[in-house]
Amino acid sequence: MQLEGLEPDSCSFVSTLSACSNLSDLQYGKWVHYLIRDWPNLSVTVGTTLVEMYARCGDINRAFTNFIQIENKDVFCYSVMIKSLAIRGIAKDAIKIFHLMQKRGLNPNDFTFSCVLYACSHGGIKEEGRKIFHSMGRHFFS
Incomplete structure (x- = not known):
């Protein structure tokens, strides 16, 4: 997507973060998280997927921090x-x-x-x- 100049949307982020979660790839998950601009307002689905990714990758503190930041x-x-x-x-x-x-x-x-x-x-x-x-x-x- 990036090579094609396409902007990722909520579905792209959810899919990629779910893959990171399933692979327990915290490093790549953090990188994807870094790419998400204004994620607390993007969608509750993206925020929830971030929470699950961090938790499944063993960083429960960051999972909780992200959980607190999610609106609605x-x-x-x-x-x-x-x-x-x-x-x-x-x-x-x-x-x-x-x-x-x-x-x-x-x-x-x-x-x-x-x-x-x-x-x-x-x-x-x-x-x-x-x-x-x-x-x-x-x-x-x-």
Whole structure:
């Protein structure tokens, strides 16, 4: 694309960052991130993909920093951050993000519940996991 003089768009960045994430290529992912101008306002999808790329490449701090910078986070963005923290063994922070999401008026979906219950399970937070599990009824069966 660059050799042809074409400007990358959101889809280009998401695809390239996803490839970096799948390959765990942090160096190339950082380079792609550098190319994105004004990414917090570009789209929540690009921001979420950045979060996932950094987390999957082992830089959870940068993933969280990017998460904080995203404007208008959606449920999927929150879920990816919850999942990323859970995988890294930071269960208590994953649960805090889950509650923050709800406080901001976003309702969890099946992916969100899967991520937060994973965090509870691997973090040994049984009682909180039970509460969250039982709260699922309010979201899916009401």
